Amino acid sequence: MTFILSKILIYFLKPYIWIFVLLVIALISPKKRKRFLTLSIVIFFVFSNAFIVGKLMNFYEPGYPKAENYDVGIVLGGYSGYNKRSNKIEFGSSSDRLLQALDLFKQGRIKKILLSSGSANLLDTSQKEADLTLPFLHQIGIPDSSIIIENLSRNTIENAKNSLAIIEKLKPGSKVLVITSAWHVPRSRLIFNRFAENKLDYYPTDFLGKTEYDFADFVIPSASAIQTWERLLKEWVGYVVDGIRG
Numbered sequence: 001m002t003f004i005l006s007k008i009l010i011y012f013l014k015p016y017i018w019i020f021v022l023l024v025i026a027l028i029s030p031k032k033r034k035r036f037l038t039l040s041i042v043i044f045f046v047f048s049n050a051f052i053v054g055k056l057m058n059f060y061e062p063g064y065p066k067a068e069n070y071d072v073g074i075v076l077g078g079y080s081g082y083n084k085r086s087n088k089i090e091f092g093s094s095s096d097r098l099l100q101a102l103d104l105f106k107q108g109r110i111k112k113i114l115l116s117s118g119s120a121n122l123l124d125t126s127q128k129e130a131d132l133t134l135p136f137l138h139q140i141g142i143p144d145s146s147i148i149i150e151n152l153s154r155n156t157i158e159n160a161k162n163s164l165a166i167i168e169k170l171k172p173g174s175k176v177l178v179i180t181s182a183w184h185v186p187r188s189r190l191i192f193n194r195f196a197e198n199k200l201d202y203y204p205t206d207f208l209g210k211t212e213y214d215f216a217d218f219v220i221p222s223a224s225a226i227q228t229w230e231r232l233l234k235e236w237v238g239y240v241v242d243g244i245r246g
Contacts, residue, residue: 077117
């Protein structure tokens, strides 16, 4: 029930929904029209400004950990989907999670890659992300002996419980690196540290905060800035909820 509720509530964390509601209120309330129109414009400017959200992400997203070697690198799901046209995996905006894990593996910094992801779909749970990724890893020459599959988790809490349980069963005391998007690291750290018996390190990928900003970031409204806010708001709410539950 919690999983279903979270999927529904996420739609209320979209700034353009807030703007739409304010415009509707302005339309049906002539006496307060100016006030709500002004408020909608202010919200639009703040949430569509790439510089504002970019600097906030710079503060929120952590840096890289000290270069070390690990027994297992846990790759959190959410980096791909199922392409019904090709019947294969289709990589998304967070695919850097997997790509960086592969790079770390090729460098010898992680010995095994643990794919932690089932299906986050409310209705069709037949396509599990970890299972979809396995043929791709075979195609690029990653041996089965270096791959661990965890295909039951649907969210970060289940990622932590299931993947750490597998590692504890296969090789207790393993040195573990959790690999996920930079904006997802703070909440992942909160959850994984709750279940881990040993110290974990976290490797950030696909940073949303830019290292440099140009003039357009200050003055031109950006649809991607609104999308970044949606992710950040979702993470903040999730962080608070997971902290309370913990």
